[in-house]
Amino acid sequence: MEAAAVAWTAAGVGMALVYWFVWVMGAAEVKGKRAVDLKMGSITNDKVRDKYTQYWSFFRRPKETATTEASAEKVPAFVDTFYNLVTDIYEWGWGQSFHFSPSLPGRSHREATRVHEERVSDLLGAKPGHRLLDVGCGVGGPMRAIAAHSGSQVVGITINEYQVNRARTHNRKAGLDSRCEVVCGNFLSMPFADASFDGAYSIEATCHAPRLQDVYGDVFRVLKPGGLYVSYEWVTTSLYRADNSEHVEAIHGIERGDALPGLRRQDEIASIAKEVGFEVLKELDLALPPALPWWTRLKMGRIAYWRNSLVVRVLTMLRVAPKGVSEVHEMLYETAQHLTRGGETGIFTPMHMVLLRKPAAAADTK
Numbered sequence: 001m002e003a004a005a006v007a008w009t010a011a012g013v014g015m016a017l018v019y020w021f022v023w024v025m026g027a028a029e030v031k032g033k034r035a036v037d038l039k040m041g042s043i044t045n046d047k048v049r050d051k052y053t054q055y056w057s058f059f060r061r062p063k064e065t066a067t068t069e070a071s072a073e074k075v076p077a078f079v080d081t082f083y084n085l086v087t088d089i090y091e092w093g094w095g096q097s098f099h100f101s102p103s104l105p106g107r108s109h110r111e112a113t114r115v116h117e118e119r120v121s122d123l124l125g126a127k128p129g130h131r132l133l134d135v136g137c138g139v140g141g142p143m144r145a146i147a148a149h150s151g152s153q154v155v156g157i158t159i160n161e162y163q164v165n166r167a168r169t170h171n172r173k174a175g176l177d178s179r180c181e182v183v184c185g186n187f188l189s190m191p192f193a194d195a196s197f198d199g200a201y202s203i204e205a206t207c208h209a210p211r212l213q214d215v216y217g218d219v220f221r222v223l224k225p226g227g228l229y230v231s232y233e234w235v236t237t238s239l240y241r242a243d244n245s246e247h248v249e250a251i252h253g254i255e256r257g258d259a260l261p262g263l264r265r266q267d268e269i270a271s272i273a274k275e276v277g278f279e280v281l282k283e284l285d286l287a288l289p290p291a292l293p294w295w296t297r298l299k300m301g302r303i304a305y306w307r308n309s310l311v312v313r314v315l316t317m318l319r320v321a322p323k324g325v326s327e328v329h330e331m332l333y334e335t336a337q338h339l340t341r342g343g344e345t346g347i348f349t350p351m352h353m354v355l356l357r358k359p360a361a362a363a364d365t366k
């Protein structure tokens with residue numbers, strides 16, 4: 001009798017622990033995504049591993065993906081696959097804004113994220129009546145913050161259909177669907193009319209473009225003359241040394257784990273903007289002091305990543321999550337180490353900000 005009671009108690013405690021670990025601890029803090037709801041975008045469960053393998057073999061040597069025209073053309077499709085694989089994990093472990101921001105003393109990550117997004121809105125001078133373009137909008141965290149802060153209309157574009165659906169759901173839930181619209185498409189050739197936006201922005205998204213000229217050129221085309229464009233770019237800084245193997249390893253690690261066809265140098269951005277016709281009004285690395293490190297959030301998350309990895313394994317074993325999720329999670333964990341290294345050494349920044357203007361007298365097309 002006593003043995004039975006012990007067994008029942010142990011079973012009860014076990015169940016409670018699993019519940020706590022997976023449903024409670026594994027649940028989104030403020031993010032709206034729980035571990036038990038992890039999907040791999042529009043990839044069916046039986047294809048997750050194959051898709052991950054295909055992704056990995058394509059981006060294994062990131063620099064080569066941009067150098068031949070044939071492989072550069074394939075980049076958007078592989079970026080789409082990447083976001084099918086990672087979107088739910090990002091939402092679960094990070095939130096609805098897929099970018100970094102400088103830490104703010106005494107303020108939460110959520111607040112620091114919002115401040116970084118509102119800065120874009122303020123740089124653009126966004127206001128009610130303006131129609132803004134969000135280039136590479138993810139699931140729309142920045143779009144909702146900017147629409148709420150400025151009162152403007154925002155149209156977002158993403159290559160990934162699954163993100164379109166997530167973003168629309170979040171917009172509806174936030175009561176912002178009348179001011180936030182989401183379109184599935186390629187930002188290298190956008191389905192928008194010439195001179196149809198008052199302003200545009202991209203937050204940590206154009207780094208996926210094999211040629212920055214293509215995306216900047218198309219943003220230039222859809223902006224009204226006099227319209228402003230703000231971009232937060234992922235770049236290597238002047239501290240990066242191509243003959244330093246540690247530097248090379250960190251940068252390759254960042255490129256491989258983030259679907260990047262080769263990072264650009266910080267000093268290339270403004271000249272590319274000018275090449276397509278923009279005036280450069282401001283250029284600043286927002287990660288430089290007095291800004292506090294953006295990578296501390298990644299470092300602080302280590303215990304949570306360990307827990308997440310266990311949760312993902314348990315869910316895969318229980319067949320709640322598809323096979324292959326653990327590999328994707330592991331890849332992200334390694335990417336986080338490379339990003340941290342890039343931040344600590346100062347060879348990489350994810351927030352090189354440029355404020356650009358299409359000249360008032362510019363022709364409507366590039």
Ligand SMILES: C=C(CC[C@@H](C)[C@H]1CC[C@H]2C3=CC[C@H]4[C@H](C)[C@@H](O)CC[C@]4(C)[C@H]3CC[C@]12C)C(C)C
Nearest residue numbers: 089090093094098099204258305308332333335336
């Ligand atoms: C701009 C891009 C994405 C930037 C970041 C939002 C993401 C870069 C690396 C991601 C993560 C790394 C570790 C994950 C962790 C192992 C997991 O348990 C929970 C999610 C992570 C923290 C995940 C979250 C998003 C990132 C920080 C790129 C793609 C251009």
Ligand SMILES: C[S@@+](CC[C@H](N)C(=O)[O-])C[C@H]1O[C@@H](n2cnc3c(N)ncnc32)[C@H](O)[C@@H]1O
Nearest residue numbers: 097098099136137138158159186187203205208
């Ligand atoms: C790291 S996420 C950033 C999302 C959003 N800006 C944010 O901060 O939350 C990069 C985004 O760029 C989009 N993207 C990448 N390449 C694209 C392309 N060729 N066309 C359209 N969107 C693209 C991805 O689908 C994703 O939504």
